[in-house]
Amino acid sequence: MTPSLDISQFDYELPQELIAQSPPPQRGDSRLLHLDSRGQLHDLQFPDLLSLLRPNDLLVFNDTRVIKARLLGRKASGGKVEVLIERITRSDQALAHVRSSKSPKPGTVLDLADAFQATVLGREGELFLLAFPEPVLDLLDRHGATPLPPYIEHAAGQEDEERYQTVYAREPGAVAAPTAGLHFSDALMEKIDALGVQKAFVTLHVGAGTFQPVRGAIEDHVMHSERFRVPADTLRKAQAARQAGGRVIAVGTTSVRSLESAAAVCSPEQLAAGAALPDSIEDDTRLFITPGYRYQWVDALITNFHLPQSTLLMLVSAFAGLEPIRRAYRHAVQSRYRFFSYGDAMFLESPDTIL
Structure with missing residues (x-):
């Protein structure tokens, strides 16, 4: 962790009206802010994600299912x-x-x-x-009842039961949705297949602590514990994607935390060296990613916009750079993007990504 980090570096002003209170009419009817590897910003629509993907890329989804908690x-x-x-x-x-x-x-x-x-x-x-x-x-x-986030002001209804759930959810246990996945429709998933882009899954049961801001000094913060599972096949697909010139693209910060937590058991170097793997890597994780962290399994990231002073804002800042993320969030506010769980998305490329 970089010693000079201060919580004020992860704060920003957000007008209340930009907090999305309901999903868009259809899955994928969202905007997509692309922060490329050179730090340039591009205003897109979510279906434009297809133009950012390449054959041999691997999309890693979190297949947890939200329970009526x-x-x-x-x-x-x-x-x-x-x-x-x-x-x-x-x-x-x-x-x-x-x-x-x-x-x-x-x-x-x-x-x-x-x-x-x-x-x-x-x-x-x-x-x-x-x-x-x-x-x-x-x-x-x-x-x-469906446990909507604290910043959504209406009680959960029938629409929320369907839309606060990804189309590929299958493992019950989460009390909050892996919201980057909410943009994906069945039709978009089929188009991704047609591009030659591979898919793989992890499971992380998202807890209510995901909405808690960091209080006090960053170095003293203790993450809430969440259960995750990464099949060995997912890591092998990730290794194969990289060997074929593709990228490992995490869909959501929960996929990031699953993959990077699995790296403690098997890093890309270990897998390349022929490390033996169990059928799955399963454990509790309290992984806290802040600027200075070296990512091992993730080359690009699809994510929604995150709460001020949150651990997730720190995670994306560690991935794309603190200043590029601050600039991207200022642009998103000025351009009236919709924020948080039912809001718009970002596609982040690591500054280290070679195009």
Whole structure:
């Protein structure tokens, strides 16, 4: 980490009206700001992504699926309670954020969704361990609500259930969408195939901590933990893409964190040297990427715009350069791009990329 980093370097002014409150009419009806390897900015539409891709490139997607993680209810005392599932730890237990007038103690019974009861077993830091009478995923599917980000002001509706989910989502466990993937439609995926561009998948179950700003000194910040899985086949495809002259293009910062976390087990150099791999690399990650970090598996990045002072803004600044990202965000604000989860996208090329 670069010692001179200060949180003020990752702040910017954003008019409230630029925070997208709903998705565009159709997937991909978004703008795309291209920051090329020379630091030049280009205003495009998201379907123009096809012109930026080349045969032998590899797109790496996060196939996590957003669960209906939000539940409303009451304690036995009558006080209101809101539960946001953070992670399912076993079929009938989960760690959760619990909001109420007073923190519930172990043994507290929560009446949720006027349908079932959950019991507080204990506490792990800011999270509460809850026991459920049936498999958690089944109960959430029937009684939960889609957990929209805190900056979206409306309650989740039927449109959100579909649009706050990627078309390739298949592994349930996230409480926030990998939003760069929301721009991809089935039709666009077919066009990508026709270009000779390869696809691969990772899984990272996005937690609610993704929306938390860094408070205090950057070097003291501790990342929230998220579960990830990278199949060995994905790393082999990445290595093959590079050997064929293509690029590894991460779709979203969660794909970045998955690939770069996997590098601790198998770097590109290790794989080239014939390192043995398990069927998948699976673990918890707290990887915190800031300027000064050396990327190992990622050559280009598709991403949405990120919150001021957030770890994700630091991640993209580490990738494309702090000043180029600051300039790109100023341009995006001046050009009235739409920000955050339902907003527009960027295509970032590393300054080291050889065209």
